[in-house]
Amino acid sequence: MPGLTAPSDYAREPPRHPSLLVNSKEPFNAEPHRSALVSSYVTPVEFFYKRNHGPVPIVDDIHKSDSRYSVSISGLVENATELYMKDILELPKYTVTATLQCAGNRRTAMSKTRKVKGVGWDIGAIGNAVWGGAKLADVLELIGIPKFSRISSLGGKHVEFVSIDKCKEENGGPYKASIPLSQATNPEADVFLAYEMNGETLNRDHGYPLRVVVPGVIGARSVKWLDSINILAEECQGFFVQKDYKMFPPSVDWDNIDWSTRRPQMDFPVQSAICSLEEVNCIKPGKVTVKGYAVSGGGRGIERVDVSTDGGQTWIEASKSQKAGSPYVSDDESCDKWAWILFEAEADIPESSEIVAKAVDITGNIQPENVQVIWNLRGILNTSWHRVLVQIAHSNP
Numbered sequence: 001m002p003g004l005t006a007p008s009d010y011a012r013e014p015p016r017h018p019s020l021l022v023n024s025k026e027p028f029n030a031e032p033h034r035s036a037l038v039s040s041y042v043t044p045v046e047f048f049y050k051r052n053h054g055p056v057p058i059v060d061d062i063h064k065s066d067s068r069y070s071v072s073i074s075g076l077v078e079n080a081t082e083l084y085m086k087d088i089l090e091l092p093k094y095t096v097t098a099t100l101q102c103a104g105n106r107r108t109a110m111s112k113t114r115k116v117k118g119v120g121w122d123i124g125a126i127g128n129a130v131w132g133g134a135k136l137a138d139v140l141e142l143i144g145i146p147k148f149s150r151i152s153s154l155g156g157k158h159v160e161f162v163s164i165d166k167c168k169e170e171n172g173g174p175y176k177a178s179i180p181l182s183q184a185t186n187p188e189a190d191v192f193l194a195y196e197m198n199g200e201t202l203n204r205d206h207g208y209p210l211r212v213v214v215p216g217v218i219g220a221r222s223v224k225w226l227d228s229i230n231i232l233a234e235e236c237q238g239f240f241v242q243k244d245y246k247m248f249p250p251s252v253d254w255d256n257i258d259w260s261t262r263r264p265q266m267d268f269p270v271q272s273a274i275c276s277l278e279e280v281n282c283i284k285p286g287k288v289t290v291k292g293y294a295v296s297g298g299g300r301g302i303e304r305v306d307v308s309t310d311g312g313q314t315w316i317e318a319s320k321s322q323k324a325g326s327p328y329v330s331d332d333e334s335c336d337k338w339a340w341i342l343f344e345a346e347a348d349i350p351e352s353s354e355i356v357a358k359a360v361d362i363t364g365n366i367q368p369e370n371v372q373v374i375w376n377l378r379g380i381l382n383t384s385w386h387r388v389l390v391q392i393a394h395s396n397p
């Protein structure tokens with residue numbers, strides 16, 4: 001498309017914060033330090049994880065009058081349309097606070113059980129942002145697909161998003177993914193075409209000038225650098241939907257895998273992690289503050305977070321940090337149901353021990369105790385209890 005170009009090498013990548021932990025340089029994959037995740041409820045853009053599958057595309061400055069950036073909408077629609085940025089800006093603007101989490105978050109820890117394939121991540125392939133933009137339901141209504149549609153008049157059931165980037169997994173083609181039409185046309189599902197992140201123009205790493213945000217769903221469906229939208233009868237046949245981001249049982253390995261037997265992962269399960277401590281810590285005897293995040297997919301809020309200082313034998317309930325996620329209030333409209341909560345607990349640590357966190361969501365789903373029982377060859381959805389070791393340093397008298 002005019003107005004967008006995808007370089008095939010990494011010569012024109014955007015600037016990035018030097019403190020990010022880089023898991024892969026080309027394509028660029030990086031996460032913040034653990035402590036940065038809990039220093040604010042809304043993750044600053046520069047510390048928000050970056051997960052790319054190819055070089056970052058270069059797009060015309062959309063504020064220039066000669067910008068040619070547009071999104072084409074075609075497929076099973078009565079009228080194929082070309083939408084320009086001004087058309088999208090004319091739609092009602094909404095903001096939603098939503099946590100984006102890569103399905104590969106905490107993959108490195110899963111690898112320790114048995115090797116898995118994929119970029120290694122600690123606990124930082126997650127961030128919480130205020131996304132600003134148009135609702136996809138409004139965009140689709142504009143082109144003649146009513147709200148709450150399950151099937152379009154021409155038989156479309158899925159909405160495919162195609163990017164401009166070039167990914168080796170797609171043999172040099174663009175990244176793409178789809179979601180069901182029913183979710184796309186439901187205004188309460190809050191699927192966004194976002195042009196702002198935390199009140200600023202979306203930056204290049206996060207999808208400038210326009211990206212999809214699908215709240216409550218694994219990050220892989222939130223396509224960046226949106227180039228076109230296709231209404232399809234079937235789900236997207238691209239690599240990232242059909243040959244990746246599927247959850248297999250521990251019995252399946254690369255020699256007996258049949259991708260067609262599984263559905264693409266959508267909602268993510270309940271998750272939490274301790275961010276105020278490293279994997280191994282050396283502290284003086286006394287109190288320690290345990291801080292972290294907890295989130296669940298599908299708009300299921302967090303009911304509570306339990307913290308243990310003895311490897312999971314006894315538990316205390318953590319409190320939700322002030323100004324860090326809404327406390328439970330019945331029928332509270334302002335509750336950020338797509339967003340994480342930050343939790344905090346203080347505990348006495350008399351001796352060396354394992355500190356553990358586990359979250360429970362509002363439907364009563366609980367994180368699994370061990371990574372072994374959820375091991376899968378792609379290393380996705382490691383939501384096992386998060387554990388850190390604390391060693392007590394006894395000072396000499």
Ligand SMILES: Nc1nc2c(c(=O)[nH]1)N[C@H]1C(S)=C(S)[C@@H](COP(=O)(O)O)O[C@H]1N2
Nearest residue numbers: 049050051052053102163175219220223224
């Ligand atoms: N076009 C495009 N969109 C993409 C990707 C990509 O590589 N290219 N990566 C996906 C994955 S796997 C994740 S987890 C999120 C990461 O978004 P972020 O880099 O803004 O954190 O974007 C998704 N959208």
Ligand SMILES: [Mo]
Nearest residue numbers: 102103219220
């Ligand atoms: Mo991801």
